[in-house]
Amino acid sequence: MAAMKVYSVDLAQETIAALRSQVEGAVVTPQDPDYDTARSAWNLSVTQYPAVVVTAQNAEDVVAAVRFARAHGLEIAVQSTGHGVTLPADSCMLIVTSRMNGVVIDAEAQIAHVQGGAQWHHVLGPAQEAGLAPLLGSSPDVGVVGYTLGGGMGWLARKYGMATDSVVYFDVVTADGELIRASANEHSDLFWALRGGGGSFGVITSLGFRLYAETTIYGGNLFYPIEMASAVITRFRDWIQSAPEALTSAVTIMNFPPLPVVPEPLRGKSAILVRGCYAGPVEEGEALIQQWIDWQAPFINTFHAMPVTEIAAISNDPRDPMPAFASGGWMTGISDETVETLLRYAVPTDHSYPLVMTEIRHAGGAIARPGADSAAFSHRDAPLVLSLVGASPTPEVKAALSAYVIEMKQALGSAMHSGVYMNFLEGHESRQRTRDAYSSDTYRRLIAVKAKYDPENVFCHGFDIPASAN
Known part of the structure; x- marks a missing residue:
């Protein structure tokens, strides 16, 4: 049972009550009966015991969760489905984005606008209704964001490339609790890093990516x-x-x-x-x-x-x-x-x-x-x-x-x-092998972007990209 776990963080009930007043979604602590459900990942071999779980309803909830974590000295882990957990979310703030699954298809522009917790099946159906296809992976039940941040090599990859190459923007809550857009024209260094560099730079609340005429x-x-x-x-x-x-x-x-x-x-x-x-x-x-x-x-x-x-x-x-x-x-x-x-x-x-x-x-x-x-x-x-x-x-x-x-x-x-x-x-x-995923120049550049957007390494539960080369 969760109660047998020793937590390094003990948050007062009035503190949690203040967070609940700011969040439209759910706030769950180890004392709540639904804690075991809230902390679970799709991969059942993952066992994690966060100090608090925020199941966000919208981007504003993510902002509130990040600011709360910063105010109380908590590291931050992010999870949509929990297929690919890198580092268990122990004694930290776990932000679950699964409720944020809205999708808007711009058929004329061939762009999908997708919230950060959507799974590929949320995108696939509406896109196909418009005669278009996303660059999803082998399973429609995998989260769009985690798959895309790591690259995204699906069954259409040799024709259209990696999913991450089709992204046109990310909306990101950074370590200082600010919601910004990263694209080729705005925060382009962060946009570069997120396309393949994983989720160690912030929380993705939405993204847009190109679709292709395949039915x-x-x-x-x-x-x-x-x-x-x-x-x-x-x-x-x-x-x-x-x-x-x-x-x-x-x-x-x-x-x-x-x-x-x-x-x-x-x-x-x-x-x-x-x-x-x-x-x-x-x-x-x-x-x-x-x-x-x-x-x-x-x-x-x-x-x-x-x-x-x-x-x-x-x-x-x-x-x-x-x-x-x-x-x-x-x-x-x-x-x-x-x-x-x-x-x-x-x-x-x-x-x-x-x-x-x-x-x-x-x-x-x-x-x-x-x-x-x-x-x-x-x-x-x-x-x-x-x-x-x-x-x-x-x-x-x-x-x-x-x-x-x-x-x-x-x-x-x-x-x-x-x-x-x-x-x-x-x-x-x-x-252990994050560094091996990149060329030496790319890894140095990722460290520089990390130092700029998350200098205290708050988002340390994803790929191992430090904020300093030392």
């Missing part, structure tokens, strides 16, 4: 027996060399749990998948996938023309909260030795499967086109990105997964790029 895609998965994994990965390596930018694809090793929710042909088994999304004429997408079918017929083929509203069916990520572990990194290529190493760790011969998913996604295309100085997001030259996901029901399992992944990456050697993609990391690794 129908050709996407799905080809399932091959795990015994064919080496041949499939090798063929994927060669296939993507001539892939058009309209195709974003991945090769994925899945270890399916023996649960009733898993279809019988996959239950308790492993498979190698080729998955992707073609954002162009359906017949062109069909021709690309037919190359695989002609090579070897899969035992399951889910590729079909679908509305963009069904794009989540490609990855089929879990929708319900669960204890999850995630890691990854940019890759330089896939040699024959790399294939052998991947299989050794992704499909152990003793039939224990630490990792549920090992995925290599094809990057490049529009991801690589922006100049190195256009935004804080770095390592655009990497051709591939590795995503590793496991279930972590206990701290012991999570620690074992972390050690296993470290060993796996070391074994992959030169196939791993020196840089990381922050959206595929979580927890301790995310904090």
Whole structure:
């Protein structure tokens, strides 16, 4: 129970009452019966005990929460869904933005104006009604802001780029409790930093980003027996060399749990998948996938023309909260030795499967086109990105997964790029490797922006960007 936790901050009831009088949303403390619900994250492996939780209703609530935190010496953590918690919100102010989910679509300008707590499904439906698509990720249930601040590589990325590259403005509450707009013309240094630099600079209350004229895609998965994994990965390596930018694809090793929710042909088994999304004429997408079918017929083929509203069916990520572990990194290529190493760790011969998913996604295309100085997001030259996901029901399992992944990456050697993609990391690794997510010049520039907008490092629960190089 929460009452067993020792808190380093004890706020008087009259102090909390004063905050409640300024906030339209909810203010929750450890003494309140709904505290455990208020402090929870989507990732159930995260345990956090904030001194106070403010579930904001609007930007004014965020301003009041930040000013209260500053007045009482509290650090500030921000959460929309809690999919990607970097540092647990212990003994601090936790601002939850999930109620701030309003969306306005400007169809003529092809811009979405979105509040800071919206999830992608809040945007996707209204955008599609206007014949437009946002650059969402693999799951519509992920928060727009956190995904976008870290980069945002979804199934339309090779055609249109990272989600962060389509942002036209952020409305931000800074560490001094002021609401400002960051864009190419206003606070442009902060605008640069937020596009890929994460949420360590302030609280995003709203943002605007470009939409694209896509309503129908050709996407799905080809399932091959795990015994064919080496041949499939090798063929994927060669296939993507001539892939058009309209195709974003991945090769994925899945270890399916023996649960009733898993279809019988996959239950308790492993498979190698080729998955992707073609954002162009359906017949062109069909021709690309037919190359695989002609090579070897899969035992399951889910590729079909679908509305963009069904794009989540490609990855089929879990929708319900669960204890999850995630890691990854940019890759330089896939040699024959790399294939052998991947299989050794992704499909152990003793039939224990630490990792549920090992995925290599094809990057490049529009991801690589922006100049190195256009935004804080770095390592655009990497051709591939590795995503590793496991279930972590206990701290012991999570620690074992972390050690296993470290060993796996070391074994992959030169196939791993020196840089990381922050959206595929979580927890301790995310904090430890923040510097590796950026070029040295970009990281120095991020520190300078941090020093300007948050010199006391109030927003210290996101990416590890200090306010000083010392």
